[in-house]
Amino acid sequence: MRIPSMARFILLATLAATLAPAAAGADDRGALLERIDGLVSESMEATQTPGISVAVQHRGELVLARGYGLADVENRVPATEHTVYRIGSVTKQFTAAAVMKLVLDGKVALDDPMTKHFPDYPVGPFHITVGQLLDHTSGIKGYTEMPAFWEQGRLDLAHEQMIELFSTVPYEFEPGDRYQYNNSGYYLAGLLIEKASGKSYAEYLEEAFFRPLGMRESHYLYNDPIVANRAEGYRVEDGVLLNDEPLSMHLPFAAGALGSSVLDLVRWIVALGAGDVVELDGLEAMTTRRRLPGGDEIGYGLGLFVGEMAGRPKIEHGGGINGFLSQLSWYPDDDLIVTVLANCTCAEPGPLEARIARAVLGVAEPDHAPVALDEEELKRYAGIYDFGRSPLPVAVKDGKLLIAGRETVPIGEHRFGGTRDKEQIAIFEMDDATGRASHLRLERWGQVQRGKRAGAEP
Numbered sequence: 238m239r240i241p242s243m244a245r246f247i248l249l250a251t252l253a254a255t256l257a258p259a260a261a262g263a264d265d266r267g268a269l270l271e272r273i274d275g276l277v278s279e280s281m282e283a284t285q286t287p288g289i290s291v292a293v294q295h296r297g298e299l300v301l302a303r304g305y306g307l308a309d310v311e312n313r314v315p316a317t318e319h320t321v322y323r324i325g326s327v328t329k330q331f332t333a334a335a336v337m338k339l340v341l342d343g344k345v346a347l348d349d350p351m352t353k354h355f356p357d358y359p360v361g362p363f364h365i366t367v368g369q370l371l372d373h374t375s376g377i378k379g380y381t382e383m384p385a386f387w388e389q390g391r392l393d394l395a396h397e398q399m400i401e402l403f404s405t406v407p408y409e410f411e412p413g414d415r416y417q418y419n420n421s422g423y424y425l426a427g428l429l430i431e432k433a434s435g436k437s438y439a440e441y442l443e444e445a446f447f448r449p450l451g452m453r454e455s456h457y458l459y460n461d462p463i464v465a466n467r468a469e470g471y472r473v474e475d476g477v478l479l480n481d482e483p484l485s486m487h488l489p490f491a492a493g494a495l496g497s498s499v500l501d502l503v504r505w506i507v508a509l510g511a512g513d514v515v516e517l518d519g520l521e522a523m524t525t526r527r528r529l530p531g532g533d534e535i536g537y538g539l540g541l542f543v544g545e546m547a548g549r550p551k552i553e554h555g556g557g558i559n560g561f562l563s564q565l566s567w568y569p570d571d572d573l574i575v576t577v578l579a580n581c582t583c584a585e586p587g588p589l590e591a592r593i594a595r596a597v598l599g600v601a602e603p604d605h606a607p608v609a610l611d612e613e614e615l616k617r618y619a620g621i622y623d624f625g626r627s628p629l630p631v632a633v634k635d636g637k638l639l640i641a642g643r644e645t646v647p648i649g650e651h652r653f654g655g656t657r658d659k660e661q662i663a664i665f666e667m668d669d670a671t672g673r674a675s676h677l678r679l680e681r682w683g684q685v686q687r688g689k690r691a692g693a694e695p
Contacts, residue, residue: 269596270301276592277305283657285473286584288316292499294507294574295597302500308468308580310478321454321467321496322578324563325556328495329423330523331442333371333540334509335430337519338445344433347371347522354429359404365412367429370422371539372527376408379419382627386488393487396428416535420492427491438491450508458496459486467496470560473583481560481582493558502576506567524552536684544683546591546660547600551682555587564590571598588658591682605654607646612636618651618665621692622677629688631677 277289288306292299304316339345345354347368352360354367369375380386380403394402403421410417427438434441439457447455456464460483470481486494497505508514515523523539536544542553546568553566564586565576575594577586595602615633622629632639638653639645640663645653651665651674661681665674679686 266300272596273301273593274305276589276596280585280589280592281306284581284583284585285476285478286579286581287471287478288320288468288580289584289586289589290316290318290320290322290499290578291593292318292503292574292576293593293597294503296572299503300597302503308466310469310471316468316580317466318500319454319466319498320578321456321458321464321498322563322580323458323468323470323493323496323556323558323561324502324565324578325489325493325558325561326420327497327502327554327556327563327565328489328491328493330509330540330554330565331446331495331505332423332426332430332438332491333523333538334514334519335438335441335445336367336371336426337515337522337539339430339433341516341519345429351375351425354432355425358400358425361408363408363412367426368527368539369412370426370429372535372537373416373419373422374413374527374529374535375419375422376410376412376414376417377419377421377425378403378406378409379417379421380424381420381492390488391483391485393485399424399488399490413530415529416537420489423492424490430491442495446505446514450504450513452497452501452504454498454501455505456496457486457494459494464496466498468561468580470558471581471583472560473581478581484559489558493556497578499576499578502565502578503574506565506574510567510569542682542684544681546594546682547598549598549600553590553682557582562586566590566594568594568598573597585657588655588660591660603654603659605646605648605659608649610647615647617667617672618653618674618677620674620690622688623691624686624688628691629677 277291281289287310288308290304292302294300302318304318304320306316308314308316308320336345340347345367347366349367351358351365351367365375386402430438430441472479472481512520523541524543525538526534526543527537528534536542544551549568550570551566551568556563560582561580562582562584563578567574573594575590577590579586592602612633615638618638619631619633622631629641637644644656645663646656648654651667653663655661661679664678666676668675675690677688
């Protein structure tokens with residue numbers, strides 16, 4: 238799926254403004270704000286999330302920007318629209334945009350072999366391009382899937398140490414064979430930015446994006462500096478809210494080390510859509526589904542997922558890092574931007590963002606009619622499923638099927654919907670010989686992941 242060119246996007250936005258009915262009255266706007274407040278409050282209560290900030294911009298108007306709960310629980314500091322959260326993998330679109338800027342400057346090409354920029358990297362018999370680093374098809378082992386990485390997660394490892402960590406293990410697959418989300422590719426992309434620009438990754442983003450765009454609440458969020466309005470991060474274990482596990486912020490680097498506020502992220506998407514981040518060709522490359530050499534599309538562009546919700550084009554990315562989860566979504570045909578930042582790994586920013594977007598657009602939430610399955614039937618789906626990253630457990634508990642510990646509802650034809658994340662559908666592929674599931678497909682916003690059953694019920 239190709240997102241409209243910028244010229245068409247501007248035309249669509251103009252027509253929408255011209256043809257749209259008169260602006261909603263104060264009563265309608267008040268009802269919408271009350272609805273969003275209710276959605277956020279319900280989500281926070283259900284997940285024990287201490288703090289959330291939300292921003293919504295529709296047709297050029299900032300509908301809402303506010304914080305809920307606490308940015309710092311111990312010091313009772315309220316969350317606001319200016320609170321700075323770690324945004325995890327939302328960082329990747331900044332990295333991809335920086336690479337595209339260098340591409341447009343003639344310093345890098347997406348089809349450059351990786352060895353042109355990293356001549357000593359052990360590619361073996363494989364040919365890996367810069368583009369494959371950015372679209373997760375390189376086959377390089379993802380370092381966040383390696384236990385050895387987490388054993389050293391508090392250490393300020395140098396670039397050479399990080400590269401040695403993941404470059405010395407076998408490739409997951411031949412480059413280009415398939416899509417597999419991978420932080421190592423983005424780590425290398427950050428080093429590429431440094432090599433091509435002659436600046437550090439943090440300096441380049443500050444000079445190319447943050448300062449020109451007025452993004453004063455966006456930073457490479459190292460642990461040491463004092464950062465105004467910085468949120469603390471948390472996790473929930475056995476129903477108890479705890480401080481997040483420490484992590485050296487040298488390690489996420491260009492894959493996930495940025496921090497920002499909801500206001501700055503809206504500012505970023507507005508600038509991206511207007512061509513103020515990268516020119517039209519760069520934006521189109523970032524927001525066009527990439528293809529494997531065989532021609533199959535993947536649901537990813539460069540630094541951005543490209544899909545749809547309720548038939549509406551949706552460009553988005555979520556993020557997760559110790560103590561924080563995030564979601565930034567852009568609906569270009571609707572000129573709608575929604576971002577949700579949370580300071581707990583217990584939060585649900587993706588499902589919450591989708592509920593807010595549906596409320597703004599007047600689109601009903603998915604309605605899955607449950608069917609009855611007894612425990613023996615549910616056990617046919619239980620097992621450990623291999624998605625090429627962390628194994629995904631599917632278990633039966635108290636008559637419910639839990640996928641990665643989250644309760645689901647059977648909706649027929651071997652499909653299950655989430656009780657809280659109604660946007661995702663789990664579809665089990667059955668083995669006629671055994672009567673048990675052999676594969677699991679996860680579908681959400683036009684994105685599809687498929688994992689093979691690799692073990693018995695956990």
